[in-house]
Amino acid sequence: MSEFVHGHLLSKRALARKSSHFAAIDKSPPKGFKPADKNLILSWGTPNDGFFPIESIDLQLVDYPFEKSLSMSMTNASLESLALSKTNGTVANDSLGPKKITINRRSEDEKLIDIAHGLQYSEPKGHPQILQFTREFISKIHPPKYSDWDTIVTTGASDGLNKVADALLDPGDVILIEEFTFTPFLAHVANTGGIPVPVRMNLDPTPDKSNGLDIDYLTDLLENWETKKPDLKKPKALYSIPTGQNPTGLTQSLEFRKKVYALAEKHDFIIIEDDPYGYLTLPPYLKPEGVLKLDLFLTVEEYLSNHLVPSYLTLDTTGRVVRIETFSKLFAPGLRVGFVVGHKKVTEVIAQYAAVVTRAPSGLSQMVLNNVIEQKYKGVYGWLQWILKMRLTYTHRRDVLVNAIEELDAYKKNYVSIIDPRAGMFLSLVVNFPPGTPIIEKIRLLNWKLLAFGVHAVPGINMATDSEFSKETANFFRLTVAAANTDEELIAAGTQLAKAVTEFFENGLEF
Amino acid sequence: MSEFVHGHLLSKRALARKSSHFAAIDKSPPKGFKPADKNLILSWGTPNDGFFPIESIDLQLVDYPFEKSLSMSMTNASLESLALSKTNGTVANDSLGPKKITINRRSEDEKLIDIAHGLQYSEPKGHPQILQFTREFISKIHPPKYSDWDTIVTTGASDGLNKVADALLDPGDVILIEEFTFTPFLAHVANTGGIPVPVRMNLDPTPDKSNGLDIDYLTDLLENWETKKPDLKKPKALYSIPTGQNPTGLTQSLEFRKKVYALAEKHDFIIIEDDPYGYLTLPPYLKPEGVLKLDLFLTVEEYLSNHLVPSYLTLDTTGRVVRIETFSKLFAPGLRVGFVVGHKKVTEVIAQYAAVVTRAPSGLSQMVLNNVIEQKYKGVYGWLQWILKMRLTYTHRRDVLVNAIEELDAYKKNYVSIIDPRAGMFLSLVVNFPPGTPIIEKIRLLNWKLLAFGVHAVPGINMATDSEFSKETANFFRLTVAAANTDEELIAAGTQLAKAVTEFFENGLEF
Missing domain, CATH: 3.40.640.10 (Type I PLP-dependent aspartate aminotransferase-like (Major domain))
Structure with a gap:
């Protein structure tokens, strides 16, 4: 290993830590010591895998996110039709891998972890x-x-x-x-x-x-x-x-x-x-x-x-x-x-x-x-192909939520803006308070308004490294599309959210 | 909860620790707040279970430890014959439970954890x-x-x-x-x-x-x-x-x-x-x-x-x-x-x-x-019945190892004694050094002798809370029967162990 030039940035606590297992063998044998041909282990307290009650594991896998709930969401129907129609090999059915895999007690395949080891x-x-x-x-x-x-x-x-x-x-x-x-x-x-x-x-x-x-x-x-x-x-x-x-x-x-x-x-x-x-x-x-x-x-x-x-x-x-x-x-x-x-x-x-x-x-x-x-x-x-399917589903969900918000008054009247994300599962709903608004007080009150409309979001201030430092900049909510069950839920959430914001603004920033 | 009278024995560090999640809801709503009938979750970053690639899991289970390696060990043949012959219900075949269980994405059975939750x-x-x-x-x-x-x-x-x-x-x-x-x-x-x-x-x-x-x-x-x-x-x-x-x-x-x-x-x-x-x-x-x-x-x-x-x-x-x-x-x-x-x-x-x-x-x-x-x-x-099967297998293994040691010279000449355990997977091989022997030095040397004979044991001194404190009392090895594959391995280990001890003693406690 070449020198690690940043060693001074490691903690003293971590550098001081040393582990040695009581069942490990000393490193300095006496003169004349020769290791035995066959080793008999009475040292390590590792139970023989014959004691494990599981003989094998079958995993039934899906080819697409939400595959088993196709009827519930247009997202997945689309994914399936893509897979069937796009023929450049990327998502052709023959690249989908088996629907079922088995994990056995012992495997000779070095890329797999078998039950005896896992x-x-x-x-x-x-x-x-x-x-x-x-x-x-x-x-x-x-x-x-x-x-x-x-x-x-x-x-x-x-x-x-x-x-x-x-x-x-x-x-x-x-x-x-x-x-x-x-x-x-x-x-x-x-x-x-x-x-x-x-x-x-x-x-x-x-x-x-x-x-x-x-x-x-x-x-x-x-x-x-x-x-x-x-x-x-x-x-x-x-x-x-x-x-x-x-x-x-x-x-x-x-x-x-x-x-x-x-x-x-x-x-x-x-x-x-x-x-x-x-x-x-x-x-x-x-x-x-x-x-x-x-x-x-x-x-x-x-x-x-x-x-x-x-x-x-x-x-x-x-x-x-x-x-x-x-x-x-x-x-x-x-x-x-x-x-x-x-x-x-x-x-x-x-x-x-x-x-x-x-x-x-x-x-x-x-x-x-x-x-x-x-x-x-x-x-x-x-694995990247699976990630691309996840990505497409998240893209669709993000689009559904943003669209639901942008179609309503709160957005059209510029009460809120949206930071459209280039990655991940979060987007910011920025609340455009008038200058001089006590931001933390009003964002917390608006959060109760959202909850009264059934919408659970995370006020940005809850995620501040230092809430005093960010008291002027925390005029936003974190929204995520990860948990919803259906597009309809996301549309309802966006609609209710926008309604709550409009009512809050048109009530003079009061509950 | 009744008072915990030992609170003064808890650490200040632990008592001071407080957790609150940024997506949790405040506890003090404004006047007039009423929770919504339907909640729409844009807060928690928990991926919908539709994103999980596993649809269901089948587990193939054994009824006895080492069931699939019956030919290798008399222990398990005995367990099976016991199960077939003893008819008081404890181990009758109808109490063995299914050979296969399935974990589904969703389950209505409240005692089970389904994939959506697990x-x-x-x-x-x-x-x-x-x-x-x-x-x-x-x-x-x-x-x-x-x-x-x-x-x-x-x-x-x-x-x-x-x-x-x-x-x-x-x-x-x-x-x-x-x-x-x-x-x-x-x-x-x-x-x-x-x-x-x-x-x-x-x-x-x-x-x-x-x-x-x-x-x-x-x-x-x-x-x-x-x-x-x-x-x-x-x-x-x-x-x-x-x-x-x-x-x-x-x-x-x-x-x-x-x-x-x-x-x-x-x-x-x-x-x-x-x-x-x-x-x-x-x-x-x-x-x-x-x-x-x-x-x-x-x-x-x-x-x-x-x-x-x-x-x-x-x-x-x-x-x-x-x-x-x-x-x-x-x-x-x-x-x-x-x-x-x-x-x-x-x-x-x-x-x-x-x-x-x-x-x-x-x-x-x-x-x-x-x-x-x-x-x-x-x-x-x-579950206790399964434990009893484990117990019987460990009992047998312990007996096989102790018997192998006790039949040989090292034991008969009182070079070693065995602490026969009433529970667990460990037993002590006490080495009866003559008075005045420098125990740590000789036990470490004897350990090399064991290794030369292929036997891996743990010198007690390796498991001392304070090796200086225990320098006169660490005249033993920890042996375990957990890892061995077969009775034959245990017999070989006991035999080699006893031979190594005899050779060490009869060579004046030298390697």
């Missing part, structure tokens, strides 16, 4: 097969510019976030965070004794105008750190969700990422890139038609060339970027499986945390995930 | 169905003497141990630990800043003579704490593995537990009871015959009345006991599912940790475990 104790860093898949995936989609990177499997993104915070932050260390963010990460920061410092965002709803982070603010903050934050150390890291940002839905362009990366180099901090749903790229909003348009359905090649913004990893020459992924949104949250990508020194430090605190993620989850990807999707390419 | 995000404390099973299980097997207890699901016992250490220990807090223990727990203690203090054990190999912990030592230590440990606070907790102790295999009798509990009341500490394999009770060693003896196969009633030592929970009137269980040894380690039992205040504090650090255990694992228990074993009683 239900056994495993290495804290994850099973070799899924580590190999994640490496291949990153090599193809977001290859770093250096070779000594690796992946480590985590118990979902939360576990990844917690372990990355632990790996970097000692008490008093500073981390920059977008002013609106996935706030559970703040708890992980608090656990380390780290100090979060919010960075201003730009919530301009003009299409593709904003990259989320306010780069001028960030540059000024870093250039004048000693005067602006005299009591704080210079930041060790920036935590960002650069694609389909949570909660705003904004996405940083590649050019923008280059600027941020240059700042990271100049001011010597790590970029923590959290990307739970960035693969769900979204084209600009289009008024939905009865069926999906054929040209919305991308080939893998089109998707990678023109739609997916490359990760910060692809700019990284030294291991300055740590990326956190999850299978929660693309496969299922209940797996609790994600992974972290970073310099080998970083993944090693995280593996130590896993060894002495959490142990390995569920082997059953790793086995099911790995074997579905290998047997149904046949690896990276087929 | 693969979704879940409460950090676990799915309601498995919480209900664990409560029923504890109510039947180890009922506490107070009502305000609860269970919480964890990602295996390790996660439970880590969360319990966090719940109790602040920096500088003292915890008593058996001098030989499951040392990974020491890393959890270290994470909290807690201080482990070893308690002497009694490794007398006379059958049923020792309870493990040296109660005289413990009593003296507590009665004279201020003079013996002048620099340390009085202990907040005792961590013990009271049944089939790891590594020694020793089990505390019920009478002994009453004495320890009385000490806990007098000196005001919590008892952390770790019990990963105590359900595998073992009768006294018997020379194995070709087939298992019918009378070794217990009914559930016999097992509960006369074989299983009741948990410390059954003595607990106030919530002084926290018990940690796991499904790793009874179902499979790869599930990473266990649970903690304690006062509701304790499980609530642990739930807060889960909410802000780890999140929920794998939902897939919980679903598979819960549904196998409900559909194959039909709940607590049938």
